[in-house]
Amino acid sequence: MSDESANPTDAPETEADGGKTLGGSASENTVTRLRTRWEGARDREVTVIGLTIVGVAVFPYLFARAPVVSDLLQGYQELASLMLVWGIFAIGFDILLGRTGLLSFGHAALWGTGAYAAGWASANITEFPLLVVLIGVSVTVVLSVVLGFLSLRRGGIYFAILTLAFAQMIYYMASAPLSFITGGDNGFTGVEIGSFLGVFDLGTELPSIAGTLIGTWRYAFIGAFLVFSVAAIHRVLNSPYGIVFRAIRENEQRAQFVGFNVWRYKLAAFVLSGTFAGLAGALFTIHGQYVPLSSLYWQTSGEVVIMTVLGGVGSLLGPLFGAGIYLWVEYIVSGGYPFEWIAPYWLLVLGLVFVSVVVLFPEGVWGLVGDLRRRVATRLEEQ
Amino acid sequence: MALLETQGLTKRFGGLTATDDVNLAVEEGEVVSVIGPNGAGKTTLINQITRLLDPSEGDIVFKGESIVEAEPHEVAQRGVSKSFQTASIFPDLTVEQNAEIAALGAEHGSFRLNFFRHRNQYPGVSEGTRKTLEAVSLWQKRNTPASDLPYGDKRRLEIGIALASEPDLLLMDEPTAGMSPEETNATVSLVETVKEELGLTLVLIEHDMEIVFGISDRIIVLNRGRVIAEGTPEEIQGDPDVQEAYLGGADL
Numbered sequence: 001m002s003d004e005s006a007n008p009t010d011a012p013e014t015e016a017d018g019g020k021t022l023g024g025s026a027s028e029n030t031v032t033r034l035r036t037r038w039e040g041a042r043d044r045e046v047t048v049i050g051l052t053i054v055g056v057a058v059f060p061y062l063f064a065r066a067p068v069v070s071d072l073l074q075g076y077q078e079l080a081s082l083m084l085v086w087g088i089f090a091i092g093f094d095i096l097l098g099r100t101g102l103l104s105f106g107h108a109a110l111w112g113t114g115a116y117a118a119g120w121a122s123a124n125i126t127e128f129p130l131l132v133v134l135i136g137v138s139v140t141v142v143l144s145v146v147l148g149f150l151s152l153r154r155g156g157i158y159f160a161i162l163t164l165a166f167a168q169m170i171y172y173m174a175s176a177p178l179s180f181i182t183g184g185d186n187g188f189t190g191v192e193i194g195s196f197l198g199v200f201d202l203g204t205e206l207p208s209i210a211g212t213l214i215g216t217w218r219y220a221f222i223g224a225f226l227v228f229s230v231a232a233i234h235r236v237l238n239s240p241y242g243i244v245f246r247a248i249r250e251n252e253q254r255a256q257f258v259g260f261n262v263w264r265y266k267l268a269a270f271v272l273s274g275t276f277a278g279l280a281g282a283l284f285t286i287h288g289q290y291v292p293l294s295s296l297y298w299q300t301s302g303e304v305v306i307m308t309v310l311g312g313v314g315s316l317l318g319p320l321f322g323a324g325i326y327l328w329v330e331y332i333v334s335g336g337y338p339f340e341w342i343a344p345y346w347l348l349v350l351g352l353v354f355v356s357v358v359v360l361f362p363e364g365v366w367g368l369v370g371d372l373r374r375r376v377a378t379r380l381e382e383q
Numbered sequence: 384m385a386l387l388e389t390q391g392l393t394k395r396f397g398g399l400t401a402t403d404d405v406n407l408a409v410e411e412g413e414v415v416s417v418i419g420p421n422g423a424g425k426t427t428l429i430n431q432i433t434r435l436l437d438p439s440e441g442d443i444v445f446k447g448e449s450i451v452e453a454e455p456h457e458v459a460q461r462g463v464s465k466s467f468q469t470a471s472i473f474p475d476l477t478v479e480q481n482a483e484i485a486a487l488g489a490e491h492g493s494f495r496l497n498f499f500r501h502r503n504q505y506p507g508v509s510e511g512t513r514k515t516l517e518a519v520s521l522w523q524k525r526n527t528p529a530s531d532l533p534y535g536d537k538r539r540l541e542i543g544i545a546l547a548s549e550p551d552l553l554l555m556d557e558p559t560a561g562m563s564p565e566e567t568n569a570t571v572s573l574v575e576t577v578k579e580e581l582g583l584t585l586v587l588i589e590h591d592m593e594i595v596f597g598i599s600d601r602i603i604v605l606n607r608g609r610v611i612a613e614g615t616p617e618e619i620q621g622d623p624d625v626q627e628a629y630l631g632g633a634d635l
Contacts, residue, residue: 165574240498245485250474254472257459257471260466261456
């Protein structure tokens with residue numbers, strides 16, 4: 001995200017602040033100074049990771065147990081975990097969509113493969129959650145290389161169609177010919193997840209205050225992977241890859257003519273996003289202890305696109321919020337009290353939310369947050 | 384040995400022969416202009432050298448090695464850079480990031496598995512970025528999004544991107560097309576400075592004869608895909624074939 005510190009809208013503002021501070025009062029000075037420090041710290045790796053840890057730790061309490069907020073949101077622990085799982089999927093997907101400008105409509109294949117591979121491994125190889133995840137991710141990485149290699153032959157809409165076609169192929173393979181492994185229409189039911197490090201049953205609560213905040217070991221396990229994912233993606237975006245991806249998004253031919261092997265970078269973006277899709281899929285299995293056939297269906301690919309756009313393409317944390325909002329509507333608004341009157345129309349609600357965000361805040365929910373932050377900062381300085 | 388040589392370079396589009404058996408040699412440090420009426424094959428020639436187009440026949444030799452089988456990014460990595468006729472920039476990125484990408488391409492190579500390595504581990508990149516932007520006098524505007532630049536600045540940034548990739552040979556496709564007289568003058572002096580300071584070899588496609596005759600060491604005239612004349616500006620000026628190609632030489 002540090003590339004956003006060079007955000008053009010920020011830059012002239014900061015220069016203007018510098019001029020103002022000279023003649024400003026003491027309080028104004030403090031505000032500006034605090035703000036400059038915040039601007040500087042905002043995108044640093046430690047800050048991003050720190051804030052993510054705090055957010056992940058406090059979220060289940062606020063969502064499921066805090067006095068007023070949780071009543072308002074009607075949240076519960078398991079939904080909080082599910083939000084993190086899809087959040088990992090969406091922030092990984094954004095490497096491809098937001099950064100590199102490639103719309104894949106076949107990421108269900110990667111998420112589903114991660115989920116099935118993890119489920120199958122848990123039933124046949126090992127019960128250890130970490131190993132189950134590792135196997136799920138490894139299988140998905142291999143599949144991403146193959147799918148990326150085949151689909152990236154074409155750009156734009158053809159790429160989207162190719163990914164969709166390959167993903168549907170895998171869906172049909174799983175539904176019938178491979179049903180002796182996948183369980184066909186019934187999904188994969190034999191998931192056996194053991195305890196973490198052989199000690200902590202994932203279903204039990206953490207001790208004392210940690211239990212109140214975080215809740216279950218399962219949430220902590222998934223939350224740790226989310227923090228890891230945010231840190232890893234932050235790193236990738238600040239590596240040469242980050243700027244090359246953006247260059248490809250903006251002007252592919254130019255990127256090639258300054259000497260980049262565009263094709264390989266696109267494949268790298270595809271495999272990186274596939275890795276997180278596989279990780280999320282494996283965690284989905286650990287979360288639900290079951291793999292539905294629908295995890296390979298094209299609708300799953302569509303859902304992650306919607307989550308990413310809703311949260312804000314091209315922002316590191318935005319898609320997390322997109323995933324949260326999507327699931328909240330899907331699980332809470334559709335679920336009855338206090339939304340009985342609107343519950344049957346939850347898809348309509350989702351559609352309206354999506355359309356209004358796209359029309360009113362093209363940069364997604366995260367873009368809206370950024371706008372507000374800037375507006376407040378400007379207001380503070382004007383005082 | 385010439386820096387760049389084309390041997391019998393021929394490109395056919397269906398029945399049309401866009402370049403027809405073009406043999407040219409560009410020596411190191413030279414400024415060579417390629418001129419000719421519209422449709423003479425100038426841009427096709429450049430596009431073959433940068434490997435955007437596959438020649439139908441012939442060979443291209445750069446620094447003594449054939450590049451006719453190379454990918455465009457490999458040609459760029461070997462030191463051939465091109466500034467496009469239209470400003471081919473990265474519109475949503477800042478001026479500085481535009482140059483940074485090109486400098487990174489030069490410093491870092493076409494592809495590496497270093498996705499966990501921070502960009503500030505490549506100090507040469509920011510150095511190259513600053514130098515280039517100062518050379519094209521856009522350092523002051525480094526935080527402006529490229530799409531917000533006025534047209535002349537965009538074209539200068541375009542040249543800046545080409546320079547930041549540290550080429551040995553710079554191909555410029557009509558660097559002053561669509562520019563105001565002031566912008567044209569600024570660009571010409573930029574090209575001259577760059578040539579002197581960096582010792583670049585330049586191949587220029589240009590319509591403005593004043594610029595061509597002022598800046599070139601040698602001029603190659605194309606007509607209907609063929610080289611019809613080649614020589615110093617003085618020699619070209621008096622060439623009857625050239626005047627014929629340009630309809631009585633109104634421009635000359």
